[in-house]
Amino acid sequence: MTDVLVIGGGGAGITAAVSASKLGAEVIIVAKGKIGNSGNTIMIGGSYAMDGESAFTEYGFEKADRGLTKDVLFNSIINDGFHISDQNLVKQFVDESPWIVNEVRVWAEEAKQTFKFGRPATWSMSGRAMGRALHHGLSKSSNITEIDDVIIVELIKDDSRVIGALGIDIFTGEFIKISSKACVLATGGYQPFSLKNTNSDMTGDGLAMAFKAGAELADMEFLLFLLTALEPNEIKGSIMPVYFSFFGFKFKISDRNGNEIEIPDELKSIKQKSELCKLIDLYYIGNAISNGRGTNQDGVFLDFSDSTDKEINEMFDNLIDYYQNFYRKGYYHSDNVNEYRDIVLQNRRIEVGMGNEYTLGGIMIDEKMRTSVNGLYAAGECTSGTFGSNRVADAVTEMIVQGYRAGQTAVEECLSFEHKQVDTSGLVKKYTDLFHNENGITAIEANLKIEQISDKGIHFIRNEDGLKLAIKQFEALEEALENVTITSKSKKYNMEWIRAIQAKNRLICAKLSALMALERQESRGLHLRSDFPYVNNDDYIIRQFARMEKGKIKLYTRKPIITTYDVPVGGNYKYFDYILQHKMGLENLVYNEEG
Amino acid sequence: MIVKIQRFDEMISDKPYVETYNVPIEKNNRFTVLDLLRYIEENIDNTLSYYNHSTCNHGICGRCLLKVDGKNVLACTHLVQNDEIEIFPKNDKLIKDLITK
Numbered sequence: 102m103t104d105v106l107v108i109g110g111g112g113a114g115i116t117a118a119v120s121a122s123k124l125g126a127e128v129i130i131v132a133k134g135k136i137g138n139s140g141n142t143i144m145i146g147g148s149y150a151m152d153g154e155s156a157f158t159e160y161g162f163e164k165a166d167r168g169l170t171k172d173v174l175f176n177s178i179i180n181d182g183f184h185i186s187d188q189n190l191v192k193q194f195v196d197e198s199p200w201i202v203n204e205v206r207v208w209a210e211e212a213k214q215t216f217k218f219g220r221p222a223t224w225s226m227s228g229r230a231m232g233r234a235l236h237h238g239l240s241k242s243s244n245i246t247e248i249d250d251v252i253i254v255e256l257i258k259d260d261s262r263v264i265g266a267l268g269i270d271i272f273t274g275e276f277i278k279i280s281s282k283a284c285v286l287a288t289g290g291y292q293p294f295s296l297k298n299t300n301s302d303m304t305g306d307g308l309a310m311a312f313k314a315g316a317e318l319a320d321m322e323f324l325l326f327l328l329t330a331l332e333p334n335e336i337k338g339s340i341m342p343v344y345f346s347f348f349g350f351k352f353k354i355s356d357r358n359g360n361e362i363e364i365p366d367e368l369k370s371i372k373q374k375s376e377l378c379k380l381i382d383l384y385y386i387g388n389a390i391s392n393g394r395g396t397n398q399d400g401v402f403l404d405f406s407d408s409t410d411k412e413i414n415e416m417f418d419n420l421i422d423y424y425q426n427f428y429r430k431g432y433y434h435s436d437n438v439n440e441y442r443d444i445v446l447q448n449r450r451i452e453v454g455m456g457n458e459y460t461l462g463g464i465m466i467d468e469k470m471r472t473s474v475n476g477l478y479a480a481g482e483c484t485s486g487t488f489g490s491n492r493v494a495d496a497v498t499e500m501i502v503q504g505y506r507a508g509q510t511a512v513e514e515c516l517s518f519e520h521k522q523v524d525t526s527g528l529v530k531k532y533t534d535l536f537h538n539e540n541g542i543t544a545i546e547a548n549l550k551i552e553q554i555s556d557k558g559i560h561f562i563r564n565e566d567g568l569k570l571a572i573k574q575f576e577a578l579e580e581a582l583e584n585v586t587i588t589s590k591s592k593k594y595n596m597e598w599i600r601a602i603q604a605k606n607r608l609i610c611a612k613l614s615a616l617m618a619l620e621r622q623e624s625r626g627l628h629l630r631s632d633f634p635y636v637n638n639d640d641y642i643i644r645q646f647a648r649m650e651k652g653k654i655k656l657y658t659r660k661p662i663i664t665t666y667d668v669p670v671g672g673n674y675k676y677f678d679y680i681l682q683h684k685m686g687l688e689n690l691v692y693n694e695e696g
Numbered sequence: 697m698i699v700k701i702q703r704f705d706e707m708i709s710d711k712p713y714v715e716t717y718n719v720p721i722e723k724n725n726r727f728t729v730l731d732l733l734r735y736i737e738e739n740i741d742n743t744l745s746y747y748n749h750s751t752c753n754h755g756i757c758g759r760c761l762l763k764v765d766g767k768n769v770l771a772c773t774h775l776v777q778n779d780e781i782e783i784f785p786k787n788d789k790l791i792k793d794l795i796t797k
Contacts, residue, residue: 133758143700143756229756250749270774271749272791299750334726338753435755435773545738589743591707594795596737596748 102280102520103129105511106266108253108307110134111142114483116201116504117285122242124512129279131248131268133302137236141289141395141646144341145228149497155199156222166221171195177687179666182489183626184642188664190487193468198502205501217426227427249275254602255282255528256314262476263314267528271599274592275682276529280522283476283515285507286311290460290482293555293611298329298340298456307483309606311464316472317648320485321462322617323627325492327379329456331400333444336436342403346378350416354386355404356394362386362401368677375686376493382529383627386455387561402450410446417442455561459496461488465646468647470507476515480507490626535601541584544600550578551607559615563630568619575612616656619643624676637681639672669687697721698780699732700757704790714792723779731765745793761786762794
């Protein structure tokens with residue numbers, strides 16, 4: 102029993118717990134893994150930021166770039182997100198981030214973790230350092246109970262509000278019921294594809310639970326991909342190759358036959374200086390792969406055939422020098438950079454894929470982190486609406502600025518409620534009954550199927566036929582999952598059981614992604630359609646939403662919330678004409694070591 | 697490749713036992729111990745339990761520690777180097793198979 106229940110052990114969950122505790126609430130924070138050492142927070146190989154003006158004037162960082170004001174950051178997030186951000190959310194992000202970014206930076210200092218300053222006002226760190234800094238902040242707070250290794254499977258509701266949650270202890274298999282006055286979801290995104298650069302368990306549990314409890318999910322058609330290692334096998338999934346562009350590596354990108362995948366020069370220069378690199382890669386590499394030019398693993402090659410040994414060695418030496426700020430020498434996390442270099446030196450090319458890093462879609466929130474369900478709040482990657490159809494600002498900032506606000510609102514609005522008990526034996530039975538299923542699909546098969554369907558149907562470049570097929574296949578799989586069969590009958594550390602539950606959550610997210618991608622008959626941000634290649638502002642400056650109504654999915658749209666920045670007009674822009682004409686790709690959002 | 701894994705399931709027996717799997721994988725595939733365990737789980741025996749929830753797969757979280765050929769290693773970064781390999785839990789506080797407290 103607690104005042105505020107926080108679900109999720111990464112940056113959004115921890116900051117929510119800390120802010121709720123500061124306002125005097127009792128807090129339980131529960132995570133599927135280990136709090137501060139799980140989820141996508143520890144996968145960070147990146148940075149977070151505040152606006153340069155605040156860093157300079159309010160926090161005394163004299164080298165901060167004052168030109169990156171709050172207004173510039175606000176406009177850039179909306180413009181680079183193709184104008185479907187809810188602007189009240191962007192304003193919350195920009196206005197409230199300086200304080201919490203600095204606070205977490207102080208936690209890092211106290212916990213002796215390296216956060217390295219760069220211009221405009223950015224701090225780079227490893228995921229482990231971020232996890233340790235956050236956990237330090239958590240352990241300084243009072244009245245917070247930590248529960249590790251419990252997967253929350255259901256939100257418990259009475260007639261009007263969320264009054265708690267039900268979970269399973271992964272190690273013991275026992276059910277845990279937590280009664281709460283307010284609940285904050287901070288469970289991260291979902292990852293339906295086969296190539297992972299995320300934590301292994303990004304299965305959209307929070308999105309699916311919220312959806313089943315009546316909350317709205319939005320913007321599910323937008324998924325962010327980035328260059329991801331495919332070889333050597335032991336570092337498959339690493340995002341180390343993303344750094345090559347920012348560190349001035351010279352290479353071409355070539356297809357399975359060694360032919361260059363050409364990117365126009367004006368876009369190449371944007372690519373080296375801004376976060377739009379991910380979108381440009383998605384467009385050109387995604388198109389090449391969709392047109393059959395990819396390798397057997399849907400990969401392409403970073404091609405160093407024009408470089409000498411000396412040049413290659415210099416590029417990697419620079420990178421190793423930089424990584425040494427955060428990792429032991431010669432490594433990125435535990436990925437051996439020298440072995441990577443050896444393959445490049447020997448073969449003059451190395452295979453990479455496009456891995457799904459982040460999901461723009463998620464639970465609809467307002468600027469106080471309220472969902473549309475009473476007593477339920479959400480923060481971080483599991484939400485939607487801040488970054489529109491393309492994220493350029495930091496997800497690391499998003500999780501803490503939303504997390505801190507969610508904890509505050511939860512306390513402000515819910516402390517006066519009484520705890521309520523409801524009978525959950527029916528819910529428990531729903532999960533234990535899974536052990537009685539026979540001769541059905543296994544959880545492993547179900548998850549592989551989700552990946553196969555997603556890899557084909559909702560991958561980089563979509564079209565009507567592919568999306569319709571994917572939706573049909575997802576629906577068939579939904580039916581098959583009703584009889585998902587678990588071989589081992591022990592409840593202790595039974596990953597077949599946990600995976601079966603996760604597969605159902607993951608499938609809800611993947612299917613909504615396909616449904617919304619089908620409805621959006623244009624290309625915008627990270628949603629690219631071969632049959633609708635134009636940006637159509639006249640018809641599609643809208644956000645798409647889904648909610649459950651009488652057991653059925655209802656889709657609807659509304660215009661994004663506009664506060665100060667007017668939306669562009671005009672249909673049928675060629676995709677990159679739109680990007681160039683609207684001066685997208687703010688240069689100084691990317692970490693710059695000088696300064 | 698011969699893979700010997702200590703199993704434990706208190707619903708079957710109160711004592712652990714060693715199960716031998718014959719896995720059709722060449723050691724030069726640069727498989728990690730975690731890849732090997734996933735291969736067995738996906739293709740041979742889906743009742744095998746090993747640390748496999750919320751995993752980073754890149755030596756970051758340090759939670760997949762196992763005893764491989766007598767040495768403590770992280771399953772996600774340790775490359776399989778021989779044609780025969782023994783995989784045991786890191787201590788004897790057994791919960792299920794390779795999972796310990």
